[in-house]
Amino acid sequence: MPNEILLNAFDMNCMAHQSFGLWRHPRDRSVNYKTTEYWTDLAQTLERGLFDGLFLADVLGTYDVYGGSPGAAIRTATQIPVNDPTLVIPPMAMVTENLCFGVTGTLSYESPVPFARRMSTLDHLTGGRVGWNVVTGYLQSAAKGTGQVDQSAHDTRYDIAEEYMEIMYKLWEASWSENAVRLDRKAGVFADPDRIEQIKHDGLYLSIDSPHLCEPSPQRTPILYQAGSSPKGRSFAAKHAECVFVVGPSTAVLTSVVADLRQRATDGGRDPADLKIFAMMTVIVAPTDEEAQAKLADYQRYVSHESALAVLSGWTGIDFSHFSLDDKLTNSKVEGIQGVMDAFTADPGRVWTIREIAEKIAIGGPSPVVVGSPTTVVNEMERWVRETDVDGFNLARVVAPETFVDVVDLVVPEMQSRGIYKREYRPGTYREKLYGRGPHLTTPHPGSAYHR
Template sequence: MPEIPQEIRLNAFSMNTVGHLSPGLWRHPRDQSRRYLDLDYWMELAQTLERGKIDALFLADVLGVYDVYGGSADAALRGGVQVPVNDPLQLIPAMASVTSDLGFGVTSSVSFEHPFPFARRMSTLDHLTRGRVAWNVVTSYLTSGALNLGVSGQVAHDRRYDIAEEYLEVCYKLWERSWDDDAVVADAASGVYADPTRVHPIAHQGEFFAVPGIHLSEPSPQRTPYLFQAGASPRGVQFASRHAESVFVAAPSKTVLAKQIAGLQDALGAAGRTAGSVTVINQQTVVVAETDAEAQRLFQGYLELASGVGALTLMSGWTGIDFAQLDADSVLQDQASEGIQSVVRAFTAADPDRKWTIREIAEYAKIGGDGPVIVGSAATVADQLEGWVEETGVGGFNLAGIAVPETWSQVTELLVPELQKRGRFKKEYAPGTLREKLGGTGAAARVAADHPAAQVRIPA
């Protein structure tokens, strides 16, 4: 029998802002990102993605500004580089109301909000979406965010993950332990809505958090939302191996991606979880048209409006390195920072013989940030994506927008049908919650038994 090809996951990667990963493209005549303040814009986008059977809208977020480049936020403000930026969680209920299957991945940091109110907000979203919400767990890397929340400086990279470990422990106890499955009886005759004997204080007392009481929300469809984690540093991989159900990375080459995936699989075994149980999703940007020539024409038009300064503003924020202070022809060096450590390492490891200059980094990152770009017809792009899957073992892609929503219209109208024709992409959504849709046949709405969230449950 012929081997069944691996199905590819596709997410749309966006942000509640005017300029996400292709700085300067808000000026494009067909770009609608300035409508980000309009709820109709987001609802229309959600409906477009659901028509294309896209797995989820993955929403990035930052709680701070990109002020490392040049020592101020001026470049970010002038270029609309992820500022102004609004809360992504507020968008999800409206988008969920006009869709029935599209998932919603929301980025939220463990660094600046107490887990007790956050757990309630996620339970609320899980209820309102009927179990279609995911949490992208991040630890935050912008010092500006820390300062505006009264923290004197950014917590050291690895220490942020120590805090994250306990943060998730608190959330798991609230989501999984506090309420029994049968706690809500809703007995009108007796007047009892919830049985107090089946609702339990979590009595958490740790190094960073003290949460003695009960979760305020009754159990939601997934209880614990589907968990993404975005971290490829050694400490980030260790954290992901314990907690993530999907890992989001931005590898610029197949070589780097394959190494990251192999490292994660090793870490999963060390953490006592099943190898292959976590799907890796790589950041990717695609320009798709009817022909290769037309796609190249579109891409050149995008490049004309893309901002090199905006690209370096992003890179400076991600790495903690002020690229404005470096000569454009100097070579990027791997160096310690408290930013996203994997960004620098990915570029320096992509090709050991290549020396990336700052000028080349700016040109590379103008479209799609630190992820790779594929340009061509639907067949060409599908060939390339299949190559990434076969050569690295990656499970899918977060497709970043360029001119939006044009990018995602191209994906849903051209790329998706080509992948479906090849047996690489689903033709219908699976039923159930997001965890069930992504998990395949026999998947459950709740986290797997080998996940730490399951291990805090009170036995039946």
């Protein structure tokens, strides 16, 4: 029997996230993504289901690779318009007590000092319930939109990320000592300047000269997520991440990915069990298998192939408008998200055509889609955990908020009845809830070495 399974909801501050065209479904409410109530209602639903977290994706560019223009993405609301993911977290935190929030921040387009301040502010406002999904970016349009002439090469972006993380650890862990804040009203001294270090960094890619602008937050360094799937990305995740987001079309493919991540962590001196690995999955559930299949058939009436190919082109950097739908996809190294390419090419026993990929990712993106009754769904979730050694799942929505409501009402009770899902939250910060130990980074995590 697997240990307690972890669950995140996987969403984005937009309409079409991982199911393309489904915003047109009559029961879908994602058009309200720009309202506070949309997010607070979602947060309360997830906390009712004892979800560990809400994992928020983000992009800073448009999907303009397909046909050399953002036209298809704009026409079909393919992750555009997209609002800032960080700003919806404080109202969600106000209406919940335990739900945690992992938010994507692309370090390639963020200056370290203001970004460190933003994350510390969120950590303060949530009472230590925030995590950072560390990404390096993959859209050329995002690079150009943030003033860069060109996007750095894939591996170079991870070299920059290493330097960026060093700065983050210095700001969060080293700048303010534990007793820097005195709050001495009588003497008129809030903080002791001798106990606050000016962080000076002059590296190959980045340079700063500043203290951290925030007093220490509950976690100091937020929980660290990472979703790298290339060899360089996996090494980065094994070194820095506490939670890793992985995508695989089958247990056979994902098993090797998870084993590689844990081995890289071991080789780096970390406990491989300290990597909490979440696999992306999409669940379509109903009281019976027949009703669930009927629900899937209903959803499929609303998919958009154009939208799916637009996002696939953006993910990989390959313009699929130049391909015939009956062309077969072959493996290659891409400057975009290598894991998406691998998801459809890593299994030698399965060769995908472009048409098949478009139809597949139109519901659930590159994730496996599990359809059935609560018994069927949980059987499959247990199998994935048992065969791949993942710790849990990032569950993508098809129809908002229906998908998450169905999981809370149908899947969670079935998991609880089997003893594989919690019945109450563990107290404390995000890190304390996940690990059952203190709120700060601990050895041998590299960030812990900077702590004052």
